[in-house]
Structures are given as structure tokens and as C-alpha cells.
Amino acid sequence: MRVILVLTWLAASAVALRAQAPLENHLHSIPWAAYQRQSVKLLQEYLKIDTSNPPGNEIAAAEFFHRLFDEAGIPNTIHPYAPGRANLYARLKGDGSLRPLILLNHTDVVRADPKEWRVSPFSGEIVDNELYGRGAVDMKDEGLIQAMVLLIAAKERLPLKRDLIFLAVADEEVGSTGSAWMIQNHPELLRGGEYLITEGGGNLIQPLGGTIYGIGVAEKSPFWIRLVAKGRGGHGSMPIADSAPNRLARALDRIVNWQTPMKLLPSVEKYFHEAARLQPEPRARKFRNIRKALRDQTFARSLSEDEEYNYMLRDTISLTRLQGSTQTNVIPATATAELDIRLLPGSDPQQFLGELTRVVADDQIAIEPISPHRIPNSSPADTTLYRIIREAALARNPRAVVVPTLNSGYTESQMYRRLGIHCYGFAPVEITPEIDSSQHAANERIPVEEIRRGIKLLYEIVARAANEP
Ligand SMILES: [Zn+2]
Known part of the structure; x- marks a missing residue:
């Protein structure tokens, strides 16, 4: 036989x-x-x-x-x-x-x-x-x-x-x-x-x-967002605690300090596995089994701080545009900011918007998508x-x-x-x-x-x- x-x-x-x-x-x-x-x-x-x-x-x-x-x-x-x-x-x-x-x-x-x-x-x-x-x-x-x-x-x-x-x-x-x-x-x-x-x-x-x-x-997909804060305008010599720029600044502080959750895509896992060959030990060992290595908080943080790898592991946010008053002594009634958000394959724009809204936690700030919605x-x-x-x-x-x-x-x-x-x-x-x-x-x-x-x-x-x- x-x-x-x-x-x-x-x-x-x-x-x-x-x-x-x-x-x-x-x-x-x-x-x-x-x-x-x-x-x-x-x-x-x-x-x-x-x-x-x-x-x-x-x-x-x-x-x-x-x-x-x-x-x-x-x-x-x-x-x-x-x-x-x-x-x-x-x-x-x-x-x-x-x-x-x-x-x-x-x-x-x-x-x-x-x-x-x-x-x-x-x-x-x-x-x-x-x-x-x-x-x-x-x-x-x-x-x-x-x-x-x-x-x-x-x-x-x-x-x-x-x-x-x-x-x-x-x-x-x-x-x-x-x-x-x-x-x-x-x-x-x-x-x-x-x-x-x-x-x-x-x-x-x-x-x-x-x-x-x-x-x-x-490829990551752009999901651009504009934040619009509204408030009472006035003279710069008389500060308004909850003015539009102040509210916006507080919300942006929460956003830039927000670590979006890590997600390990199969192709990214494969990337780390192959790229391990070019890394010195002990990093090479961690790259070979990245899924396990990421459970170590210290290692996960070190990858998050590395621009070369961070974007592969999460949906990212870059704060890129800010607009308030056109004059230094005028508190504007509106202040805006724009975020260049990039989503991983598999991420859902609507769900991300929901999470972002929770982080902003201010119902006087409107959150508007400004790029076409692409999955x-x-x-x-x-x-x-x-x-x-x-x-x-x-x-x-x-x-x-x-x-x-x-x-x-x-x-x-x-x-x-x-x-x-x-x-x-x-x-x-x-x-x-x-x-x-x-x-x-x-x-x-x-x-x-x-x-x-x-x-x-x-x-x-x-x-x-x-x-x-
Ligand atoms: Zn080209």
C-alpha cells in the first residue's frame, strides 16, 4: 500500500x-x-x-x-x-x-x-x-x-x-x-x-x-473629524471660565491623552514575526511572539511610544488644526479643532465616533466627520x-x-x-x-x-x- x-x-x-x-x-x-x-x-x-x-x-x-x-x-x-x-x-x-x-x-x-x-x-x-x-x-x-x-x-x-x-x-x-x-x-x-x-x-x-x-x-483609512465648541464671546480682559476655547482646550487635553485600544491584525502579527529577524535580542524574541509580548504592559508601552510601530497597532489620532479668535483681545464664541484620525481595517467609524464622544464628554462640543465615510x-x-x-x-x-x-x-x-x-x-x-x-x-x-x-x-x-x- x-x-x-x-x-x-x-x-x-x-x-x-x-x-x-x-x-x-x-x-x-x-x-x-x-x-x-x-x-x-x-x-x-x-x-x-x-x-x-x-x-x-x-x-x-x-x-x-x-x-x-x-x-x-x-x-x-x-x-x-x-x-x-x-x-x-x-x-x-x-x-x-x-x-x-x-x-x-x-x-x-x-x-x-x-x-x-x-x-x-x-x-x-x-x-x-x-x-x-x-x-x-x-x-x-x-x-x-x-x-x-x-x-x-x-x-x-x-x-x-x-x-x-x-x-x-x-x-x-x-x-x-x-x-x-x-x-x-x-x-x-x-x-x-x-x-x-x-x-x-x-x-x-x-x-x-x-x-x-x-x-x-x-492601508489605514482616514476618518477626519472637526470639533466645534460654542460659548459666550467677550473681551479678553474679562475671562469667561467656560468659553468656547477653554472648553475645547479641556476636551483636546482628554483626547491627546487617550490611548485608543490596541488591536493586533493577523497581517501585523505576521509582520512582527518576519521582522524579528532584523531585531537584536531580546526584542527579536518578543517580535516573534508579539501577541504574547503585548500582554507585558511595559513592552506594550514601549511599542506605543515608537512611531514606527504604534500606527500598526491602533486607530490613531493626530491633532492638526486649531482655530479660535482672529484677535488676541477677543474671546470668540466658536473655537474649532480638526483631527486626522486613521482607522485600522476592521474598525467601524460609527463605533469610533461613539468612543470619541465619550472621551470628549462635553455636549456643547459638536463632533462632525469631514471626510467621506470609508470602511x-x-x-x-x-x-x-x-x-x-x-x-x-x-x-x-x-x-x-x-x-x-x-x-x-x-x-x-x-x-x-x-x-x-x-x-x-x-x-x-x-x-x-x-x-x-x-x-x-x-x-x-x-x-x-x-x-x-x-x-x-x-x-x-x-x-x-x-x-x-
Ligand atoms: Zn503614487
Whole structure:
């Protein structure tokens, strides 16, 4: 009986190996050098297109991709939706036995002040093997790499069980109108998608060696609040004990001293477990079993005081705006404050509002939400795509530590998850903290070598994911 079982297992493994062999052969047969040269040249061209938002003018970027895909015979459509603004959608058909994989990128960039830059922000110049340009990291590099993946897949006839969708959207940096328009007007082009890769991850080279690969699986959701205190106004020389500013100050004191409860999400638990490898003892031991370690009040407090970790463990509140009188000698009848609250996936805005109201404990202070009510979502860290990204990262860099990350900010993954798609933030490049901090700042740039390696890495991930259930 055991012999038969072993034989059956051997036969099954052989079938699996045979099925994998064509894909491995395919990956080994690609003439990378030519594609890498082409990618660098195309990224230089792409970075020359000024899509500073506002106003955006992303139609120029959509036309750029349109020409590329047309030349390669890949079906694609420009979707204009406002003057100067357009998305581009391309689709490479698979055999339909698995659900589509979407590569999402935004074509707009934040503005750049040329006076602060070493080279013109829209020159696409290479200096010391680094490619300069607004969008070089956020995220024209990734957009171009995603497009190259489709071009190579078409040219080299990558076998596909899934359709590959390339979607370049406008206006991510300001209003997300590009994605919103697409989801509202063409849900049929996205529906059925199983996976999506976009920005929101990051792979940071560590000062002491190794690289932390962050795969974005979740984002915190903004829930902005305005507090409005009312009271009797008067002359500043005659203090009023319960004036609007005084009431507000007391309420704010209660809020900033309020520790919201800790919540440990499964992906955050996994993050600590993986990140333990980079920590010295005894912290490493605590990170490995974070759930248990957090029961120790002293340790829990030390993590709460660490800005790098605190936001992962609770709903957070930052007091950001204060307004009272416009004159020093006038006690105003109204005083306001605004709070930038960020909720964890799974937190309920209404419930949070109830708790905040109890902390404020003053019925003369109105508490008003001022941002759209969005329930934050997340994707699991145990899917086929997540595993493939992890394995490919480790194959590229054996000193990589791959962690699922919770983004403190918002990304458009939130919008696409609502369509039932598993969305991951993943960038196929490794960068230093210095280059990372050039995003939205002066001298944004990417090492040329990272573009060359990034093409191979993302192609391998997509090729494997497109053929594995
Ligand atoms: Zn971005």
C-alpha cells in the first residue's frame, strides 16, 4: 500500500514538474539585455512627459502607452473622462481558466520646483547611473515596468491561464478621479479580477545589509473629524471660565491623552514575526511572539511610544488644526479643532465616533466627520500571488526579509478591493532610504540598475502568477 502511494506521489510530482518545465524554459529563454536597454530608454521618454497634478494632463501619458501597445499589437483603449485627463486600459488574453491579474499604476505626479533640482525634473537625465525625473519612484518606474511585462509577454508568447490587464489611471495624487471613473463607468473591465498589483509596498535596503521587502496588504483609512465648541464671546480682559476655547482646550487635553485600544491584525502579527529577524535580542524574541509580548504592559508601552510601530497597532489620532479668535483681545464664541484620525481595517467609524464622544464628554462640543465615510479593507497574506512575490524576492536577494505591511496612508487598493480583488502594494525595485525619501521631494531618481533588475523580477512574478491557481 505504501509503495503504491509513493509511486502515485512520484507520478503526480513528475506531471507537476513537466507542467512547470515549459514555463521555466520560457523564463530562461528571454533575451533580457535588449529588453533592459529598451526599458531604460522608454522610462527616460516617459519621465519627459509632464503630468504634474494639478492639472495632470495625463492624456499625454495615456497616448505614450497607447503607441507602445499598438506597436506590439496589444489591444488597448484610451478612456478620456475630462479635458486633458484619460486612463489607459490594455488586456492580453489568457486561456481563461484562471481569473485576471491586473497591473495598476498612476500616470500623474506631484509638482516639482526645478530650482531645487540638480537636473530638470522632466529631463529623464541619467547622472551617475541614476535616472532623474518627477515620478522616477512614484510611480512612473513601476508603470513602465508593468507595461514592459505585457510587451515581453506578448512578444515572447508567455503561456497565460489568466488575462493580464494593464491599467494606467490619472489623478491618483489629488482626487483619484481616474480610478473612480473607471470603476463607475467600466466595472465590466475589472470585474472578475482575482489579483491586482500596484504601489503601496516598498523594498528598503538596510544600512547594515539586507533588504526589507514590504508587500502592502492593507492601508489605514482616514476618518477626519472637526470639533466645534460654542460659548459666550467677550473681551479678553474679562475671562469667561467656560468659553468656547477653554472648553475645547479641556476636551483636546482628554483626547491627546487617550490611548485608543490596541488591536493586533493577523497581517501585523505576521509582520512582527518576519521582522524579528532584523531585531537584536531580546526584542527579536518578543517580535516573534508579539501577541504574547503585548500582554507585558511595559513592552506594550514601549511599542506605543515608537512611531514606527504604534500606527500598526491602533486607530490613531493626530491633532492638526486649531482655530479660535482672529484677535488676541477677543474671546470668540466658536473655537474649532480638526483631527486626522486613521482607522485600522476592521474598525467601524460609527463605533469610533461613539468612543470619541465619550472621551470628549462635553455636549456643547459638536463632533462632525469631514471626510467621506470609508470602511478600511485588507487582503490576505497567504494567497498564491503573495507567496509567488515572496519567493521571487528571496530568489533575487537571499538576504531579503519579506513582510506584509500595513500602509499608514491611503492607496487606491482600497477602491479595488471592494470589487472582490486581492490587492497588493509591490514595487519591483530595491532602493535606499535616501532615494525613497526623494518621492514627492527634489531630485527624485531611481538607479538604472534597479530598472534593469525590476523588469526581470516583475516579469517572473507575473509569469508564474499567470499560470498558477
Ligand atoms: Zn503614487
